[in-house]
Amino acid sequence: MRSIVIDELRPPDMEKLISHLEANLGSSSLPDVFWLQVPDELLTPDQREHAECGPHRVAVVTELDSMRLELLVRSSQSLRCSCTGYVTSAQRDWLINFMDDLIDQLQLQT
Numbered sequence: 001m002r003s004i005v006i007d008e009l010r011p012p013d014m015e016k017l018i019s020h021l022e023a024n025l026g027s028s029s030l031p032d033v034f035w036l037q038v039p040d041e042l043l044t045p046d047q048r049e050h051a052e053c054g055p056h057r058v059a060v061v062t063e064l065d066s067m068r069l070e071l072l073v074r075s076s077q078s079l080r081c082s083c084t085g086y087v088t089s090a091q092r093d094w095l096i097n098f099m100d101d102l103i104d105q106l107q108l109q110t
Contacts, residue, residue: 002086004099006110007066013108018062020106025060034060036098038073042091050075050083058087058095069095 009017018032026035035057040048047056053075061068071087078084087095103110 002071004069004071004095005066006068006099006103006108008110009065009067010109011065013106014062014065016106017067017102017108020102021060021062026057028059032062034062035076036060036069036095038091039094042088042094044073044083044085044088046085047073047083050081053077053081053083056083058091067099069099071095 021034026037027033028035036059037055037057038047043056047054055076056073057076058073059070061070071092073083073085073087073091075081075084102108
């Protein structure tokens, strides 16, 4: 799996991060996994055509001292659909900006 990882986060920063993710992102049925919805304007043509598969989202996974943003845009309905795929350049840039903004907003030490 292709991912962006922020690691070596201190326990107090992990607490802030998890609290923020719980309050602002969709939770999943898996512990420590959250869903970040891709904005409609960044969806690929295939993802736009498959509105019934939406919302299209990216997994944000927290671990003991890290956060991982998976670079796979998933359909919320099926993993086997053609609208599921690795991020485009624009989607990747949006994820990097999301991560940078999160670090700044929560004042995480990296």
